Amino acid sequence: MIAGHYGLAAGVKNWAPRLPLWALMLSTFFLDVVFIFMYVAGIEYITPADPAHPSGYGSGLIHAYYTHSLVGALAIAALVGWVASRWWGRRGGIVIAAVVFSHWILDLVVHRPDLPILPGNAGNLPLLGFGLWETPILSAAIELALVLGGAWLYYRSALRLPSPPNASASHRRNVLAASGVTTALLLLLLASDVLGL
Numbered sequence: 001m002i003a004g005h006y007g008l009a010a011g012v013k014n015w016a017p018r019l020p021l022w023a024l025m026l027s028t029f030f031l032d033v034v035f036i037f038m039y040v041a042g043i044e045y046i047t048p049a050d051p052a053h054p055s056g057y058g059s060g061l062i063h064a065y066y067t068h069s070l071v072g073a074l075a076i077a078a079l080v081g082w083v084a085s086r087w088w089g090r091r092g093g094i095v096i097a098a099v100v101f102s103h104w105i106l107d108l109v110v111h112r113p114d115l116p117i118l119p120g121n122a123g124n125l126p127l128l129g130f131g132l133w134e135t136p137i138l139s140a141a142i143e144l145a146l147v148l149g150g151a152w153l154y155y156r157s158a159l160r161l162p163s164p165p166n167a168s169a170s171h172r173r174n175v176l177a178a179s180g181v182t183t184a185l186l187l188l189l190l191a192s193d194v195l196g197l
């Protein structure tokens with residue numbers, strides 16, 4: 001779901017044009033950034049959902065019981081939003097926190113049931129996940145829609161930023177080039193994810 005997360009960030013740029021795209025991109029992926037550290041520390045890990053198909057698109061059961069628990073994700077989102085509000089004000093902080101948490105919502109849709117409610121899966125409550133990865137075509141199609149929708153909204157928001165007078169033709173060209181490069185990178189990311197590269 002990597003490309004889908006980033007596509008959402010590009011789309012949010014439309015509603016929060018003052019927030020830099022890198023901050024939105026980082027926010028949408030932030031839970032996985034923390035996951036990488038937890039993974040290196042050996043606290044969180046991935047196992048194949050089906051031992052017969054150990055690798056490839058959406059093939060893992062992700063034991064991210066802290067970063068991807070509902071309460072853990074909310075706490076991380078609140079913390080990142082608070083830090084972001086120092087730079088981009090209260091509203092910017094709220095948008096960033098929402099984008100950080102949106103990662104969990106998208107993961108909830110695609111993951112097999114492996115997302116706990118409480119950190120460390122305390123109390124052994126049921127694990128959550130609608131398991132869209134079981135149908136790779138459908139989840140890849142949803143990611144594609146997020147990337148293309150996000151790219152379109154990003155293009156529109158970028159066009160609205162102030163441009164020097166009499167520079168509208170070259171401004172349009174620059175905006176088109178920037179959105180085009182972003183979209184191409186996201187599509188590449190999606191393709192490599194689906195092909196399991």
Ligand SMILES: [Zn+2]
Nearest residue numbers: 031032103107
């Ligand atoms: Zn994740």
